[in-house]
Amino acid sequence: MPVISDPAQFNEEELYVDLRSALGLPLYLKCEGFNFAGSIKMKAATEMVDAAEREGLLRPGSVLVESSSGNLGVALSVIAASRGYRFQCVTDVRCNEASVRLMESLGSRVHIIEEPDTHGGFLGARIAYVRRLCASDDRYVWLNQYTNQGNWKAHYRTTAPAIARRFPRLDVLFVGAGTTGTLMGCARWFWQWRRRVHIVAVDSIGSVTFGGPPGRRMIPGLGTSVPPPLLDMSYIDDVVRVRETDTVRMCRSLAHRGFLFGGSTGTVVSGAGQWLDHHGRRGLTAVAIAPDLGERYLDTVYREDWLTEGAESELAGLMAAPR
Structure with missing residues (x-):
């Protein structure tokens, strides 16, 4: 082992x-x-965080932020906790309560979107909220799993x-x-x-x-x-x-x-x-x-x-x- x-x-x-x-x-x-995140999303989370560190996007004081329906949020929570970053997950009401509690137990903050966007659904509403966060404070670093x-x-x-x-x-x-x-x-x-x-x-x-x-x-x-x-x-x-x-x-x-x-x-x-x-x-x-x-x-x-x-x-x- x-x-x-x-x-x-x-x-x-x-x-x-x-x-x-x-x-x-x-x-x-x-x-x-x-794995310690319980899903395949651990692979993508690790790859994206490693790349952000190599490129200098993550610095002391940075706050990771990501839109997730649950599994990527848990994976990023695991990595953020192990590497000393703060992390905020933006999810919606369909996210399993167990995933929310896991993220919070690992020290992450979770924001739950209650209403879908008229055209983009819950995902569109989550992305819009992430963009507002990043515009409000340059400490936020959005990995943007979608692109x-x-x-x-x-x-x-x-x-x-x-x-x-x-x-x-x-x-x-x-x-x-x-x-x-x-x-x-x-x-x-x-x-x-x-x-x-x-x-x-x-x-x-x-x-x-x-x-x-x-x-x-x-x-x-x-x-x-x-x-x-x-x-x-x-x-x-x-x-x-x-x-x-x-x-x-x-x-x-x-x-x-x-x-x-x-x-x-x-x-x-x-x-x-x-x-x-x-x-x-x-x-x-x-x-x-x-x-x-x-x-x-x-x-x-x-x-x-x-x-x-x-x-x-x-x-x-x-x-x-x-x-």
Whole structure:
């Protein structure tokens, strides 16, 4: 086992779950939640902070600020605490309470946006608030995960080559799309070094990332209400869109087999299953990236009455509707 002094020095890179026995699905799930931030966002956070330090953007007295639906905020909280920075996360009401408490426990401040922007949704409102903060005080340093090249370079450097080493005959890779950092880093690497690998992006219905109509989304993580600047569709072979009701079903199906994953993972696995059902399952080596674990979703996705309460009634109706 490694001996570390910095939480960013540890990340389990080689763990995969074979879903054939759990779900009857010929899919290997790369688990990215085993680090001190609990999600794949630890990689992007580390890459972006390291670059900001090299470029002299972070100085004594600097205050990191970032818009996040939860996981990147936790990752930046871990790094800020370990390196002596202050950090403010700007999130919105969909962020899991567990993520908010984690960030605050690590010494970060959390500002929660209560109302969406008319055109940009919650993401647009979060970004507008970050811009106002930066305009008010030059101590704020916005890494801007939505345009920061380190977001995708982290996965070009680590995630994609790790998958290629383990699966040299990989046929298809499923990657969830949020900021599209993970997606673009992996897609660019495979395009350059293993061009025959089919790249399938998985998105939530209601997201505008791939041009779909905007709609209400309740599960944080994947999907956006503003087109992601990092996305380059020339690297993507297919897109699968997943209903949030199917995300919940998949999360609970995995949990019933002992695997407690987060909402983003449930979406990716559900999308992979849809694609494999449509294109055929035999003879393919398929991998999906699991961005997170499920503890932060215990009060939402995994709570039996979540879909029937208050603001969730609309989603509950969809869950009960025939497919």
